[in-house]
Amino acid sequence: MTQKQKIEFFIETLEKMFPNARCELDFRTPFQLLVAVILSAQTTDKQVNKVNKKFFELLKNPEDVAKIWLSEIEKNIKSIGLYKNKAKFIFATGNKLVNDFDSKVPGNITDLQKLPGVGIKTAKVVMAVLYNWPYLAVDTHVHRVLNRLGFVKTKLAEETDKKTEKIFSDKDKSRLHHLLIFFGRYHCTARNPKCETCPFTQICKFYNKK
Ligand code: SF4
Structure with a gap:
């Protein structure tokens, strides 16, 4: 089987296995998605959704950050790992969006990564989910699966991220994003x-x- 055939077989099979693969984080606004992805680092989506049910009543848009204290954010998300750092990121990101981005979540990878707590993985998730761009965000699941299957041979997720850019076409990337995470x-x-x-x-x- 050639690499091209292997990729086609892989994606077609994943689509049959997970026809409803999608982002499992709950959100109603672009800012809430960004906050949910920041919170999801080293935490399950289920736990993030549980916390956000109440938290998102306070926080809909970046302007809402100015209406609450950092300590209030901490209080709301304290059942989530690394909550103190994540609270700081959410607070600083909300303020930066208001001050530098007209209160809008940027629609490009470069500007997204200027926001506190937003690295390449978070930026790619936001671009793929919110703006439907062909980005494949490499989280711990994607990194593990691609190594096990032999699509890549890497130690760090960052290396996998760089390799996926070349291995998969843009058309494949947008489909693979959720499929790989579900798998x-x-x-x-x-x-x-x-x-x-x-x-x-x-x-x-x-x-x-x-
Ligand atoms: S490690 Fe097992 S479950 Fe994972 S891709 Fe290989 S055969 Fe499938």
Whole structure:
């Protein structure tokens, strides 16, 4: 199987496995999506949604940050890991959006990364989910799955991020974004990958090394 055939087989199979793959973070406004993605670092989407149910009543748009204290943000998100840092990022990002970006979430990767707490992964998620741009954000699931399958051979997620730019076409990237996250979250999990029911055993480097 050529690399092109492998990619086609991979995506077509993932689409059959997860026809409803989508962003699992709840949000109503662009700013809420940005906040949810900042909160989701090293935390499950489920936990973020639970916290945001109440928190997002206070925080709809960047201007709302000016109406609350940093301590109030901390209080609302304290059940989430690294909450003190995340509260600072949300507070500073809201203020920066008001002061420098006309209270709008930027629609490009460069400006998004100027916001406190927003790295390349968060910026790509926002671009893909909010603006439907062909970006493949590499989180821990995507990094693990692409290495196990042998699409990349990297140690750090940042290296995987750079490699995916060349491996997958723009058309593939937009479809793969949610598919890979679902596959890593629900099938090829970190501790107990479901290899016995996996359609990719023939192409999987990890499986064939066992
Ligand atoms: S065979 Fe196992 S390790 Fe390989 S992709 Fe499937 S679930 Fe993951």
